[in-house]
Amino acid sequence: MEKRTIAVIFGGCSPEYPVSLESSHSVIVNMDREKYDLVLLGITKGGEWFRYYGGAEALEDDSWRAGRCVPALISPDREVHGVVEFEGGEVRTTRIDAAFPVMHGKNGEDGTIQGLCEMAGIPIIGCGALSSALCMDKDRAHRLVSLAGVDVPAAIVLSSMPEAADIESRVAAIGYPVFVKPVRAGSSFGITKVSSPAALMDAVRFAFQFDRDVIIEEAIPGFEVGCAVMGNRELTIGRVDEIEIYGDIFDYVEKYTLKTAKIHMPARVSAETEARIQSAAAKIYRALDCRVMARVDMFLTPDGRVVFNEVNTIPGFTPHSRFPNMMKGIGLDFPALLDALVGYTFGE
Numbered sequence: 001m002e003k004r005t006i007a008v009i010f011g012g013c014s015p016e017y018p019v020s021l022e023s024s025h026s027v028i029v030n031m032d033r034e035k036y037d038l039v040l041l042g043i044t045k046g047g048e049w050f051r052y053y054g055g056a057e058a059l060e061d062d063s064w065r066a067g068r069c070v071p072a073l074i075s076p077d078r079e080v081h082g083v084v085e086f087e088g089g090e091v092r093t094t095r096i097d098a099a100f101p102v103m104h105g106k107n108g109e110d111g112t113i114q115g116l117c118e119m120a121g122i123p124i125i126g127c128g129a130l131s132s133a134l135c136m137d138k139d140r141a142h143r144l145v146s147l148a149g150v151d152v153p154a155a156i157v158l159s160s161m162p163e164a165a166d167i168e169s170r171v172a173a174i175g176y177p178v179f180v181k182p183v184r185a186g187s188s189f190g191i192t193k194v195s196s197p198a199a200l201m202d203a204v205r206f207a208f209q210f211d212r213d214v215i216i217e218e219a220i221p222g223f224e225v226g227c228a229v230m231g232n233r234e235l236t237i238g239r240v241d242e243i244e245i246y247g248d249i250f251d252y253v254e255k256y257t258l259k260t261a262k263i264h265m266p267a268r269v270s271a272e273t274e275a276r277i278q279s280a281a282a283k284i285y286r287a288l289d290c291r292v293m294a295r296v297d298m299f300l301t302p303d304g305r306v307v308f309n310e311v312n313t314i315p316g317f318t319p320h321s322r323f324p325n326m327m328k329g330i331g332l333d334f335p336a337l338l339d340a341l342v343g344y345t346f347g348e
Helices: 015-030 112-119 129-136 140-146 164-174 197-208 252-257 271-287 322-328 333-346
Strands: 004-011 038-041 051-052 069-074 082-087 088-094 098-102 153-158 178-182 193-196 213-217 223-231 235-244 262-264 292-302 308-311
Touching: 004 015, 015 333, 038 069, 038 082, 051 271, 069 112, 069 193, 088 292, 112 129, 112 164, 129 140, 129 308, 140 153, 140 213, 140 271, 140 308, 153 164, 164 197, 164 322, 178 197, 178 308, 193 197, 223 271, 223 322, 223 333, 235 271, 235 322, 271 292, 271 308, 292 322, 292 333
Parallel strands: 004 038, 004 098
Antiparallel strands: 038 051, 051 069, 069 082, 082 088, 153 213, 178 193, 178 213, 223 235, 223 292, 235 262, 292 308
């Protein structure tokens, strides 16, 4: 089989820049070089684009900019179908078969870079622009999933700072505790659990630091479960995992260090319950127009209800990330998982 040229895009203007480097390192070292030629595109925290010619190890300590880096970008021109580099007064192009954005959160997982690739006619290893934007938007994602018949938390959405009395009365109708979140943010940035009116306004102000809209959701009793999904028409469903936390929030630090939290894979649930969670994950995946891959996060309540939380369209690919471990549970090791993702990108 002829080698495919894949652009792995890492970094980006996002608080999740360090996680992107870690995930991208894992992707780069696990992609079979007998099958793929890799073009590494690094985006700095400030938004500068470079083609990086060094080794993957420099991503681990964020020293990649000290290596050979040539200013570069993805051309929107469909004839180019790839990367344009600018060096020494010369311009050169490299045709690519697909782009693999391994970028978490804003400016990576929200449909922006996916839209650029779609304009350029370049296949994306992952969800497209529409799905990525929908899944990043907690309010709109919940509305669509509810229409598909899956339970969602009761919620209030704010587009500006409210008067204290007004918002307190609206939240009282939901009932405490609640979670106050930016509508569009990843890795639990800007999230606060609020147990009384006294802390509500500060939590709303904090969330507004991360996005122009804020959502206030009822706290769902029980625990969080996740399910890895791959595919387009036909889906490959991974095992279900379970998050055991010892605080109020599975926050950024816990997600990427697991200092006190534990991930149980498979989840400590019955086979029948796991099947119901997997079925709900597939329904959510289709409702939000996902393709190639996504991790669907839900809550399992004490009375057995499955309640939607969110979808990660570019799940973590670090050594301890949930998505690859859930797929490992059905027999796909890391290189085989990457092969499957490329195959789904090309409809294989």
